[in-house]
Amino acid sequence: MKLYYSPGACSLAPHIVAREAEIALVLEKVDIATKRTECGANFLEINPKGSVPVLELRDGERLTEGPAIVQYLADQKPERGLAPLSGTMARYRLQEWLGFINSDLHKTYSPLFNPVTPEPVRSERKAALLKYYAFLERHLGAQPWLLGDRFSAADAYLFAVTNWAPHVGLDISGLVAIASFQQRVAGRPAVQEALLAEGLLSMSNDAIHK
Structure with a gap:
């Protein structure tokens, strides 16, 4: 399978889930600004919506939207426990968190990346x-992970989005549980591998974007 990604974007979440x-x-x-991939392809022909992530399956079919991709x-690999079994209340809780991160956190960050x-609006x-x-x-002050005592796909998404805070001037340094959460995720071997592969361990602040 192939993942179309942009370093530091929300595509980091499925990248982490795949490695986990x-x-x-x-x-x-993908260069989001020019809509070209590193191989020179027109990204709009791959995803007309123009956004990452895109997961290209083995049969050539493409899946878009991060919450769908991380669940797929x-x-x-259900044995890895990254998503509860379909049809269970725990699975709906996962979807509840993915929806919150996507519609509330992610979309609230978006205008902060636009220089105009x-x-x-920025203050609001x-x-x-x-x-x-x-x-x-x-x-997170009451439990280590969003779903309780086990890391899930939702934690990968929250980690990716929360990494944007310093790059848009959002000060969350006083939030002890959030800081501890970010450190726990960042310390996971699979997460380190994903960050290294995307060049994020040494990437300058202005190179990270949504």
Whole structure:
């Protein structure tokens, strides 16, 4: 399978999940600004929506949208425990967290990466993010992972999105549980492998984007 990704983008989440599941992926980097892949392909022909991640399956079919991709990857290796079994309440809890991260956190960050976003909008978006992180701080202060005592695909997504905070000037340094969570995720061997493969362990701040 092939993952189309951009370093530091939300595509980091499925990259982490694949490595946690020990699923081999071919990586193809995408320049989101020019919509070209590192092999010179027109990315809009691969995904007309123009966004990463895209997972190209072995039969050539393509799957888009991070929450769908991380669940697909997790389901390929159910024994790894990255997603609860389909049809269980625990699986719906996973989807609940993926939905929150996608629709509330991720989309609230998006305007902060646009240099023409007016300052009042930036301030409002940062205030909203701090409210969401206060909720997460309480939750993660009581348990190590979003679903309890086991790392899941939702944790990979939260980690990827929360990494954006310093790059948009969002100060969450006072949130002890969030900081501890980020450190726990970053210390996982599979996560280190993904970060290294994307060049994120030495990447400058301005190279990381949504």
